[in-house]
Amino acid sequence: MDLERVGFAGLGSMGEPMARNLVRAGIPVLRWNRTPGKGDQVADVADLFARCDVVILMLKDADAVDAVLGRGGPEFAGRVAGRTIVHMGTTAPGHSRALEADLVAAGAKYVEAPVSGSRVPAEAGELVAMLAGDPAVVEEVRELFGPMCRETVYCGPVPNGLLMKLAVNVHLTAVVTSLAETVHFARAHGLDLGLLADVLGAGQLASPILRVKAPKLVEEDFAPQASIANVLANVELIAAAAGEAGLELPLISASRALYAETARLGLGEEDMVAVIRALDSRPHPED
Incomplete structure (x- = not known):
């Protein structure tokens, strides 16, 4: 995996320290936030996807996830094709199951990776990630969780992580x-x-x-x-x-x-x- 092409979308209370821990670990991360001015480094979300092979999503809810991906719109397939999407926020299990199907159909890979913890363990890199998805795809990105998480647990197929x-x-x-x-x-x-x-x-x-x-x-x-x-x-x-x-x-x-x-x-x-x-x-x- 090319660690120089990791994108991080969502720089909220937890996302910002998670992204910072990746940078501290020597992983160059392109950061973007839906609300400008929170440490974002690219002009828009399309630029983030265009420049990154792996995109981590730490977003508020299912609507935010779908909006960032362009899901349901004409830009969705072109935005996600060939990329690995790592969903670290918390949405309904049914949403994640349907999202995986849409991403795979569009030529993307998907890893479900919600975390247990709040801002304090996020700052300390002591979150616990619950991973789900194709085991081979999970292994491709597993090293990214080290700087953010104390433990990672593989839970099986989507949506078992959520x-x-x-x-x-x-x-x-x-x-x-x-x-x-x-x-x-x-x-x-x-x-x-x-x-x-x-x-x-x-x-x-x-x-x-x-x-x-x-x-x-x-x-x-x-x-x-x-x-x-x-x-x-x-x-x-x-x-x-x-x-x-x-x-x-x-x-x-x-x-x-x-x-x-x-x-x-x-x-x-x-x-x-x-x-x-x-x-x-x-x-x-x-x-």
Whole structure:
């Protein structure tokens, strides 16, 4: 693989540090962002595809992915033919399955590679990538994940990477929401929140996510690592995939309602731990 011809589309909260880690590893990367002025290096997306054999997409949603690829338009085939598209964002599994079919029909290769982690592990190059697709194609680009990820796990055919990501997020959502509720409870009873964080971190509940999110809750630091809006979008994808499988996920249903409530308070761009502010805003039973 010619590592001098790697494109990266999407320089958001996670994409920007991911692209930077590739550059730091000595991989010349052409960067482009849908919103100009965020470190983009090419004039437009057509130029990015024209100059790169491999294009990594770290985009907001399925609509953004389709727009960048020109999917459904006359430019799609010419833009993607002969290229390998690496989709690292999170979209519905069904979207990814259909996207793979369209790309292969247009003469392109496709790797599904969603990641587990937020901005902090993205900055540290400690994401976990869940890879799916043709094993030979995955191997062709696997070395690109080293600078961005602590681990890469091959999950099988598309869309198993995205299904694995959604499964991971079932657990992640419940854990962080529970932590916010824990702090909400402890604060109402006048407990020292710093001591609470110490006790949680000293026992079997200690984890990297606790080390990151507990201080944010204690300090009421809602600067986004993974925003309420982003988490809500992921929870909607989980709920849809659960429905397709005929499953009920009570914790996800409750979390879905809580994150939606938080977003309605105008907190969509704050960190996911801001769900505590929705809890705080609710009237007390005795009120």
